[in-house]
Amino acid sequence: MAQRHTLTRYSLAITGVLALALTGCASGGDSGSDQNTLEKAQESGTITLAVASERPYSWVEGGEPTGATIAMHKKIFSALGIDDIKVEEVEWNSLIPGLNAGRWDVVSAGMSILPDRCEQAAFSDPEIMYTTTLAVPKGNPDDLSDLDSVKKAGDVKLAVQSGAIEEGYADDLGIGDVIKVDSATAGLEAVQSGRADAFALTAVSLNWMTKDSDDLETTGAFVQEIDGVEQIGAGATVFRKQDKELLEAYNKELAKITGDEKSYLDLVEPFGFTAENLPPADLTTEQLCAGDLG
Numbered sequence: 265m266a267q268r269h270t271l272t273r274y275s276l277a278i279t280g281v282l283a284l285a286l287t288g289c290a291s292g293g294d295s296g297s298d299q300n301t302l303e304k305a306q307e308s309g310t311i312t313l314a315v316a317s318e319r320p321y322s323w324v325e326g327g328e329p330t331g332a333t334i335a336m337h338k339k340i341f342s343a344l345g346i347d348d349i350k351v352e353e354v355e356w357n358s359l360i361p362g363l364n365a366g367r368w369d370v371v372s373a374g375m376s377i378l379p380d381r382c383e384q385a386a387f388s389d390p391e392i393m394y395t396t397t398l399a400v401p402k403g404n405p406d407d408l409s410d411l412d413s414v415k416k417a418g419d420v421k422l423a424v425q426s427g428a429i430e431e432g433y434a435d436d437l438g439i440g441d442v443i444k445v446d447s448a449t450a451g452l453e454a455v456q457s458g459r460a461d462a463f464a465l466t467a468v469s470l471n472w473m474t475k476d477s478d479d480l481e482t483t484g485a486f487v488q489e490i491d492g493v494e495q496i497g498a499g500a501t502v503f504r505k506q507d508k509e510l511l512e513a514y515n516k517e518l519a520k521i522t523g524d525e526k527s528y529l530d531l532v533e534p535f536g537f538t539a540e541n542l543p544p545a546d547l548t549t550e551q552l553c554a555g556d557l558g
Contacts (some may be wrong), residue, residue: 270425288485301369302510306387310348311341313372314363316356318448318465320472320535321374321392321499332535333372333501336391337485339531342477355446357427370510371502376429382553386507387500390552391522392532392545393436394497395485396430402479408462411485415439423460425449428456430464430498436490448473448528455480464496472536498543498552532544 315322315329322331329351338349342343352368356537377387398408406420407413411430413509414420415437424431426444434442443460445451448470451463457550458480463470467485474480486552489496503519521527528542 270459273303292372295315300509301504302513303509305341305369305510306345308348309346310350311346311350311370311476312350312355312368313337313370314352314359314368314369316373316447317353317361318356318373318469320468322351324351324371332392332532332537333374335531335535336518336521337370337372341522342522343517344513348359356425356439360502363502369503369507374499375500377498377500377552378429378432379547379553379555381502382549386503386505386511387549387553388503388551389518389522390498390500390547391518392468392499393541393543394429394466394499395467396488396497397431397470397485398483399452399470399474399480400461400483401455401542402477402481404483406416406461408483410483411437411439411464411488414462414464418436420461421459423454423463425465428465430494433488433490433495434464452477452480461535468536468541496547496552498547500549 280517299307300415313329315331317323322329322330324330329349341347341349354362356373359373359375360381362368365369374392375381381387396411398410398414400406401409406417408420411433414422421441421443422434422439423443423445424434425448426446431444441453443514445454448465451460451465454460454471467482470482471509473483501514503514512515521531522543525539527540527541532541
């Protein structure tokens with residue numbers, strides 16, 4: 265299991281400064297250029313994606329980007345005349361700040377569409393439906409099944425990835441004994457070392473990452489309820505708000521994939537995704553940005 269590259273504490277600390285300093289360049293180039301990000305990417309044939317190295321969504325292996333979202337992006341951007349995809353591996357909490365600071369053009373991490381994130385950036389149409397699971401020691405000694413069971417147990421320490429949707433679930437449920445980690449790998453290592461009793465993340469990720477593990481297992485996928493409302497989890501690609509032309513062109517090509525189950529599965533099934541991960545046609549980014557889960 266490859267450990268992802270991480271930014272230094274110093275570079276993280278100055279992200280906000282960079283975001284302010286580079287706002288003028290956030291459209292993807294020199295302030296003097298009349299080209300938008302889509303036009304510049306098409307002219308150069310190159311686009312830069314940021315990933316958080318969460319398998320099986322997107323990561324770098326042997327120097328080459330791979331994963332379900334990378335597979336979709338290669339097909340979509342190629343259709344737009346952009347064949348050279350460059351990838352930056354960064355910490356999860358740096359994805360959107362770095363995007364808005366102009367350090368990369370797109371976030372390719374299967375990021376959940378949430379109202380607070382929609383205030384910061386623009387999301388594509390839904391691409392991947394999520395369920396959640398817990399990674400626990402082999403044998404599931406605390407008999408956990410979902411986050412409600414973690415809260416009920418009382419003496420269970422839960423690991424969550426900082427900035428991920430599961431962190432919000434834990435906060436909403438009032439789970440007090442929580443440790444935050446900066447990557448999926450770190451979350452699994454916390455359980456392996458005994459620093460945490462369980463690690464919550466998307467089911468596809470944890471099932472993929474523990475499939476060959478001798479000391480970890482997953483508890484089974486679930487849809488978490490908060491105040492009686494099932495939390496609909498849908499991931500998408502993230503763009504700067506001003507990159508409307510790029511987002512519109514991207515969504516047009518994405519619809520050709522999500523509108524045909526075979527086309528969708530041809531791209532994502534090799535990475536453990538199934539037809540259950542295909543978003544329903546009537547689920548919109550606008551609904552999810554508004555928090556309209558009912």
